[in-house]
Amino acid sequence: MRLIADRLGGDRGSEIVFSDISFSLAQGDGLVVTGANGSGKSTLLRVMAGLLPVARGSIRLEDGGEFEDVAAACHYLGHENGMKTALTVTENLLFWQDFLGAPRLAPDEALEAVGLDGIGHLPFGYLSTGQRRRSSIARLLVSHRPIWLLDEPTAGLDKASERRLAGLMTAHLAEGGILVAATHLPLGVEGMQALEMEVL
Numbered sequence: 132m133r134l135i136a137d138r139l140g141g142d143r144g145s146e147i148v149f150s151d152i153s154f155s156l157a158q159g160d161g162l163v164v165t166g167a168n169g170s171g172k173s174t175l176l177r178v179m180a181g182l183l184p185v186a187r188g189s190i191r192l193e194d195g196g197e198f199e200d201v202a203a204a205c206h207y208l209g210h211e212n213g214m215k216t217a218l219t220v221t222e223n224l225l226f227w228q229d230f231l232g233a234p235r236l237a238p239d240e241a242l243e244a245v246g247l248d249g250i251g252h253l254p255f256g257y258l259s260t261g262q263r264r265r266s267s268i269a270r271l272l273v274s275h276r277p278i279w280l281l282d283e284p285t286a287g288l289d290k291a292s293e294r295r296l297a298g299l300m301t302a303h304l305a306e307g308g309i310l311v312a313a314t315h316l317p318l319g320v321e322g323m324q325a326l327e328m329e330v331l
């Protein structure tokens with residue numbers, strides 16, 4: 132499997148946000164996307180996830196097996212956590228597992244992996260900011276997707292949670308996954324490629 136961006140461009144409204152972005156990621160490869168506020172990091176991830184149209188160039192998946200394209204092969208973790216506040220954490224994770232298919236860890240196991248064992252019965256709306264982020268990271272673990280697109284995944288995390296997330300990302304790469312993460316902070320994952328976006 133290979134994820135290829137070829138002279139990719141993205142717009143917001145009628146404005147060009149980025150253009151001519153090219154990279155090629157094989158299994159086990161990670162890419163850290165950095166750049167000033169407004170340089171287009173979130174836009175790039177949303178274009179890759181199929182949530183915004185490709186304006187120029189292409190993003191494609193080679194040898195994707197059962198996955199037709201990058202959108203089908205990816206977990207996308209955006210700024211929003213994508214969880215219903217009135218449902219319990221476990222109910223949210225079961226919803227996503229059912230929706231995404233390809234079950235991997237059970238909700239309890241996924242919560243344990245992010246250090247949140249014992250809180251599955253609580254409504255998501257009761258959780259602190261960091262606990263909400265960690266529950267959303269648990270979403271990556273309940274269904275299998277070979278590509279993780281993570282937008283500022285460490286936002287709101289304490290140091291121990293940052294280290295735990297670094298371990299999960301490292302394990303994902305070691306298992307042959309592909310990772311693209313937009314961040315302002317070091318992620319603590321060795322050997323990732325780097326892409327610095329510029330404000331146009």
Ligand SMILES: Nc1ncnc2c1ncn2[C@@H]1O[C@H](COP(=O)(O)OP(=O)(O)OP(=O)(O)O)[C@@H](O)[C@H]1O
Binds near residue numbers: 169
């Ligand atoms: N819905 C929208 N409509 C029009 N312009 C938008 C929209 N969303 C974002 N933009 C603009 O697109 C540009 C890129 O925004 P984007 O969120 O991708 O940047 P970013 O690099 O992720 O920034 P940050 O570091 O602040 O998260 C900004 O100039 C922003 O104002």
